[in-house]
Amino acid sequence: xxxxxxxxxxxxxxxLGAHAAARFAERVAELDLTPPQTGLLRAVATGPGRSQxxxxxxLGMPPSRLVALVDGxxxxxxxxxxxxxxxxRLHALHPTAEGERMLGRIGEVARAHDDELLAGLDATExxxxxxxxxxxxxxxxxxxxxxxxxxxx
Amino acid sequence: xxxxxxxxxxxxxxxLGAHAAARFAERVAELDLTPPQTGLLRAVATGPGRSQxxxxxxLGMPPSRLVALVDGxxxxxxxxxxxxxxxxRLHALHPTAEGERMLGRIGEVARAHDDELLAGLDATExxxxxxxxxxxxxxxxxxxxxxxxxxxx
DNA sequence: CTGTAATCGTTACAAGTGCGAACGATTATC
DNA sequence: GATAATCGTTCGCACTTGTAACGATTACAG
Numbered sequence: 001x002x003x004x005x006x007x008x009x010x011x012x013x014x015x016l017g018a019h020a021a022a023r024f025a026e027r028v029a030e031l032d033l034t035p036p037q038t039g040l041l042r043a044v045a046t047g048p049g050r051s052q053x054x055x056x057x058x059l060g061m062p063p064s065r066l067v068a069l070v071d072g073x074x075x076x077x078x079x080x081x082x083x084x085x086x087x088x089r090l091h092a093l094h095p096t097a098e099g100e101r102m103l104g105r106i107g108e109v110a111r112a113h114d115d116e117l118l119a120g121l122d123a124t125e126x127x128x129x130x131x132x133x134x135x136x137x138x139x140x141x142x143x144x145x146x147x148x149x150x151x152x153x
Numbered sequence: 154x155x156x157x158x159x160x161x162x163x164x165x166x167x168x169l170g171a172h173a174a175a176r177f178a179e180r181v182a183e184l185d186l187t188p189p190q191t192g193l194l195r196a197v198a199t200g201p202g203r204s205q206x207x208x209x210x211x212l213g214m215p216p217s218r219l220v221a222l223v224d225g226x227x228x229x230x231x232x233x234x235x236x237x238x239x240x241x242r243l244h245a246l247h248p249t250a251e252g253e254r255m256l257g258r259i260g261e262v263a264r265a266h267d268d269e270l271l272a273g274l275d276a277t278e279x280x281x282x283x284x285x286x287x288x289x290x291x292x293x294x295x296x297x298x299x300x301x302x303x304x305x306x
Numbered sequence: 307c308t309g310t311a312a313t314c315g316t317t318a319c320a321a322g323t324g325c326g327a328a329c330g331a332t333t334a335t336c
Numbered sequence: 337g338a339t340a341a342t343c344g345t346t347c348g349c350a351c352t353t354g355t356a357a358c359g360a361t362t363a364c365a366g
Contacts, residue, residue, distance in 0.1 A: 007297060007298055008263055008264065008267040009267055009270070009271060009279065009282060009283045009286060010177065010263070010267045010270045010271075011177075011263070011298075011300070012286040012290055013169050013173045013270070014171075014173045014174040014177065014302070015170070015295055015299075015300050015301065016166050016290055016295070017168070017170010017171055017173070018167075018170055018174070018300060019293060019295055019301050020164075020166045020167045021170070024163065024164075024167065051343075051344090052343080053342085053343065062324080062326080063345090064324085064325070064326080064345075065325080066344095067344070068324095081344095087332080087333070087343085088332060089332050089344075090343065091343080091344070110161055111161065114161040114162055114163045117162070117163045117166070117289065117293065118162060118289065120288050120293075121285065121288065121289065126162065128281065129289075130162045132274065132278060132281065132285075133162060133165040133169060133282075134165060135273050135274065136270065136271065136273055136274065137168060137169055137172075138273070139272060139273030140169070140270065140273075142168055142169070142172055144160060145160055146168075147167060147168050147171060148172050148175060149171040204315090206313085215353080216314085216315070216316090217316075217354070218353070220315070220316060220317085240314085240361080240362070241361060241362085242313065242314040242315075242360070242361050242362065243314065243315085244314080308366090309364100309365090309366095311363085311364075312361105312364090313361080313362075313363090314362095315358105315360090315361105316357105316358080316359085317356105317358075317359100318355105319355085319356085320354095320355085321354090321355100322351105322352090322353085322354100323352080323353100324350095325348105325351100326348095326350105327346105327347090327348090328345105328346090328348100329344105329345080329346075330343105330345085330346105331342100331343085331344090332341105332342080332344105333342075334341070335338100335340075335341090336337100
């Protein structure tokens with residue numbers, strides 16, 4: 001029988017990442033949101049006024065996909081399309097007051113999610129893990145706050 | 154403007170996990186394999202002789218999905234269905250010699266993948282990260298070697 | 307022993323989803 | 337002032353996946 005190598009750190013990362021994403025999806029589902037929606041809302045609040053194409057490129061998804069996301073959030077009054085008077089082709093996206101309140105609740109959910117996920121580590125270990133992960137993410141060229149999986153729900 | 158909280162460790166994990174999974178998928182694509190196929194091949198080699206239903210439950214996917222995976226690997230001679238003489242309903246799955254050679258190459262790919270992903274850390278830091286990740290995975294009840302995302306390609 | 311219920315693997319079907327290409331509206335270019 | 341380019345949107349297509357039925361085989365009940 002061939003040797004079965006023990007799982008490497010990359011596999012552990014992929015495994016834990018999928019687990020964390022699934023649990024987070026469950027949590028935000030109670031706010032009637034999907035993870036891509038939370039990512040978009042957050043991106044809009046981080047840099048208000050950007051056009052949909054800018055955001056699509058930033059989030060790494062096709063513009064046609066973004067339309068449906070914006071439709072859903074706009075219909076719920078969490079963000080709004082403002083027609084740019086200088087260039088009336090563009091729709092500048094802005095969060096509403098309701099959207100910012102929702103973002104606050106998302107933040108609470110994210111904190112609770114973090115706590116649950118890292119329940120097995122003490123404060124020092126959590127900080128160590130966080131610092132190592134941030135270093136790896138930076139070295140791999142990942143954009144902070146942008147989840148590659150936003151391309152697929 | 155509302156406060157935009159910095160991304161927590163859970164988000165970093167999800168982000169890095171998706172990145173690692175995507176890069177791994179690219180790498181094994183050069184062996185004409187998908188990640189679920191490598192997971193199945195590995196599971197078969199780890200515990201040969203198991204039935205398809207056992208494996209489906211173990212990997213967390215519906216049996217109908219496993220059929221297509223087994224078909225693909227069996228057609229390429231990487232594993233084989235052996236009819237159990239005691240219970241001829243069951244198909245015991247076994248890796249072929251070719252399958253075990255392939256598993257060796259997958260191991261090499263996985264090692265290279267690990268090295269690339271952790272290029273920003275030295276040996277000590279890698280070991281620390283690995284130990285922390287393993288602790289979290291264990292505490293979260295994840296089955297070693299089983300990727301939750303196997304359910305979706 | 308016999309007929310019924312349960313199990314295994316497989317297949318067929320249906321639903322959902324995301325991407326790429328065309329489209330109308332608007333603007334830049336020459 | 338005419339043409340090309342850009343933005344947001346929509347449409348159609350292809351793909352994938354889970355549920356439910358199906359045949360084959362086995363366990364069980366009477």
